[in-house]
Amino acid sequence: MDYKPLNPSKVYLITGAAGFIGYYLSKKLLEQGCKVIGIDNVNDYYDVNLKYTRLEKLASFDNFTFIKGDLADKSFVTEIFEEYKPHIVVNLAAQAGVRYSIENPDVYIQSNIVGFHHILEACRNYPVDHLVYASSSSVYGANKKVPFEETDFVDHPVSLYASTKKSNELMAHTYSHLYKIPATGLRFFTVYGPMGRPDMAYFGFADKHFAGEPIKIFNNGDFENDLYRDFTYIDDIVIGIERLLSNPTEGDVPHKVFNIGNNNPEKLMDFIHTLESCLSNATGAKIEFNKVFEPIKPGDVPATYASTDQLQKAVGFKPKTSISEGLQKFADWYVEYYRVGHDTIIEVSTKS
Structure with missing residues (x-):
């Protein structure tokens, strides 16, 4: 495949560096000798100790610089670009979560819309080789045609989170059109793995089980018409991003959107049974979740x-x-x- 490899002489700015994908991508680039500037506001949407654990691991690299700050602060973003003049920007900072966006809409607008606008403005005023940004599979809404393709109609999002991600794609397209900023949007499909996000279902299931609580499954208990998810392992996601970094789209409007998923959807219940089996292997004890079935959530x-x-x-x-x-x-x-099996109490870190 003819694509350009990473260029260690470039400066890589990664927002959301304390986050799940941000951590793994930063680590991958640092291991290859790239200079990485990491930004994160380290908010408490989920356990900040996990975020600081990730940052501690990244801090062991001499070529890593971390700056705590909020993208909603335009002067902060401008100062970062002015000082470090990044060549490649990966915007992974965002308020995540579909259900949480129903409870706390304001933070999604500030982080996902206002913050991203400030990144775009900085890329306009301090030109970059490539802007890569996180979109989401949620932009497809309740589309019934599968598999989802980038050319599909995505104008009917069913959550505010999805709306903000669709807005990001539109904003990036506009800036690419007006200012020729090479930009690539990535529609992530249910990313999972070690050191992942505690608000994700698989992580929450483990938390609940070891806290002695039942897990909630939002599929009405309908095993014939179970939910399907395109679960994508973190290492695969990072390889996909890494390969794109030095390969921006060219043309009059240098903007493109890619799906980045596993292309192999799994039934939610099959996923849960596999998780039970894997936790059983890891603990040496039979693990079976106490399951409560509820209607699918808005x-x-x-x-x-x-x-x-x-x-x-x-x-x-x-x-x-x-x-x-x-x-x-x-x-x-x-x-x-979490030292499971060492008389350690697991604190449930998932927001309900």
């Missing part, structure tokens, strides 16, 4: 399923980690990190 969609043809064509990206392999790595990390 903003949730029945299925996510990515077509990854475009990304594979562009940079040869094809995820390869199976659910059993990826969940076992998560389970092993979880049991070690």
